[in-house]
Amino acid sequence: MVDDVIFIKNFIVGHSMRLSMFNTFTSLKGLSIAPTKFASTIVMLKRFRSLKEGLQEMILSDEWSSYKEDNVDSAQFVKKTLLKDNWWMKVDYILIFTALIYDVLIKTDTDMATLHLIYEMWDSMIENVRKIIYQHERKTKVEHSSFFEALKSILVDHWTKGSTSLHCLAHSLNPRYYSHEWLNEDSQRRAPHQDVELTQERNKCFKRYFDDVDVRRQVDIEFANFSEGMKDFADEDSLRDRDKMDAKSWWIVHGVYAPTLQKIALKLLGQPCSSSCCKRNWSTYSSIHSLNKMTPKRTEDLVFVHSNLCLLSKNSSKHKDGEIKLWNIAEDDISLHDNEAPDW
Known part of the structure; x- marks a missing residue:
């Protein structure tokens, strides 16, 4: 699909007369791939989809029909491709499932405090991509999709390469992921303290952060009370606000009963999930x-x-x-x- 778009783009810009016709029928400019830029292929396809009506009007116009040039075969290919409904459906399909991935990467690429959100965002994104692909391929959940498995492998490798134990710890300290509202949205969801991977990575962080065994034991007790809503965390307002307040505000208001854990939470819940925004400097x-x-x-x-x-x-x-x-x-x-x- 990308090769087709590049071919059409090169055909249009390769001659001043064709480019002039393109500018007559469209108010937008086309975009080319810039390999060093973020998601430029997807951005190019998005813009090309926006140009659909103008491109089709151009190739059906009298100007296109009357224009004579030596590359007739290429002109016929461009016209045939742009008039294919099935071809445009493929463009739409690509943009639908990549939009989910694009959105997550955009949020990762900012200075917003998303360290405590990114773990769940990736899980949800992969599941939503699966739903779109299976719907497109008309397959049930138990059937195998080679395309989805290939895409999932790429996404999991990307996540594994960039994730750290701090992502898991920040996820574990987000009170929303212990609320009944969030857990009941999906029967497959589990609270962070019931997840093996999250527990292992969280314990790694605690062991590195707290050398003293007694202090670490106190932190574990604080985390147990927080995760299960026990003792002072059993307060009605504390439990209700888990799904209503943002994570950092919740710890400011209700985290006083776990002072050591509160200090860690306030540090992590205000952090971006990557250093990519620093690269702009x-x-x-x-x-x-x-x-x-x-x-x-x-x-x-x-x-x-x-x-x-x-x-x-x-x-x-x-x-x-x-x-x-x-x-x-x-x-x-x-x-x-x-x-x-x-x-x-």
């Missing part, structure tokens, strides 16, 4: 230093000013509507990532 540093050949100290100061201007811009009303949104070092709006692929 490295790119800024490289651009400033390479263009101006300044000393490292002066370049560092300029990066500091630039990054903090971006952060301060979030308080401005122009952050979402004006040009300032392009400054953001960790934009959460998915639509902005469409700008990462170059125009035709």
Whole structure:
């Protein structure tokens, strides 16, 4: 599918007359793949899908029919492909199941506090991808799908490569995952303290964080009371707020009964789940230093000013509507990532 899109794109931009016709029938620009950019293939397909009506109007127009050029076979292939309903259905199918993956990766790529959410997000995303693929292939849950198994293998490898014990600990400290509301949404769900993998990774963190056996035992007792809603955590407000309040606020209000665990929770629940947003500073540093050949100290100061201007811009009303949104070092709006692929 991507090869077809690239072929059509190259055919259109390969001649000024065809490109002129394209610009006449569409108000949007096409996007090309940029291998070093995030999900540029999916972004390109999304934009190509938005161009469907304009492309079909172009190849059915009198201008296209009257235009004479030497590559007739390629022109026929482009016309035949763009008029195929089945071909466009495949594009839609690709965009539907990749949108779930794209959304999770976008949330991972920001400076938002998602360390305590990412574990469950990946599990839910893989299950939702399975549902879409099985529905498309008209298979029941017990049947085998070679395509889904191949895709699942890629996703699991990606998660295994990037996950750490801290992801599991942060997940275990999110009160929402112990609430009856969340557990009852799916019969397959289990509270974190009942999951073997989460328990093993959580214990690894506790052993590394607390060298003293007595302190670690006290933390285990605090965690037991928290996870089972015992003793002071059995308070009606504490149990009800597990699904109603965000995790960090809940620990601020109700975590006083587990002081040691509360300190850890407040640190983890305010953390992003990856360091990818920090890489933008490295790119800024490289651009400033390479263009101006300044000393490292002066370049560092300029990066500091630039990054903090971006952060301060979030308080401005122009952050979402004006040009300032392009400054953001960790934009959460998915639509902005469409700008990462170059125009035709």
